[in-house]
Amino acid sequence: MDPALTTDLTSAYIWSTVGSLVAYVFYGFAVMAIFRKAGLKGWPAWVPIFNTWRILQLGGQKGWWILIGLIPLVGTILFLVFLIIAGVKIQTGFGKPGVFYLLALFLTPVWYGILAWDGSIWRPEHTPLVPASGYADGTTPQAA
Numbered sequence: 001m002d003p004a005l006t007t008d009l010t011s012a013y014i015w016s017t018v019g020s021l022v023a024y025v026f027y028g029f030a031v032m033a034i035f036r037k038a039g040l041k042g043w044p045a046w047v048p049i050f051n052t053w054r055i056l057q058l059g060g061q062k063g064w065w066i067l068i069g070l071i072p073l074v075g076t077i078l079f080l081v082f083l084i085i086a087g088v089k090i091q092t093g094f095g096k097p098g099v100f101y102l103l104a105l106f107l108t109p110v111w112y113g114i115l116a117w118d119g120s121i122w123r124p125e126h127t128p129l130v131p132a133s134g135y136a137d138g139t140t141p142q143a144a
């Protein structure tokens with residue numbers, strides 16, 4: 001194998017690993033902030049798959065929809081539909097209009113960042129399906 005190609009592949013691997021870690025840390029902090037603003041414990045934001053389960057629950061959807069997403073094609077599309085519904089309900093709970101979700105589709109990190117670190121207050125119009133143990137204070141807030 002050509003040494004230059006090996007160097008290029010190693011460099012590409014290192015940069016993709018660094019980029020993945022940066023994205024993981026950013027999304028971890030953003031989802032943790034969203035969970036805390038909604039009155040949830042923040043640690044599930046750092047657990048892959050479980051964080052998406054909690055996002056679905058926070059958006060009023062059944063968390064097990066993530067398992068449906070493992071089914072190729074139809075299951076994945078169905079899961080994405082419920083994830084979008086959950087996202088719209090979450091942003092509405094933070095007082096953002098429905099069109100704000102276009103930001104989630106085209107600039108996802110910005111959408112997460114705004115929801116996590118702006119001054120909005122969690123006032124959902126739906127009932128989150130998070131178990132009582134998932135809330136930081138052990139209670140279950142009621143929908144407005």
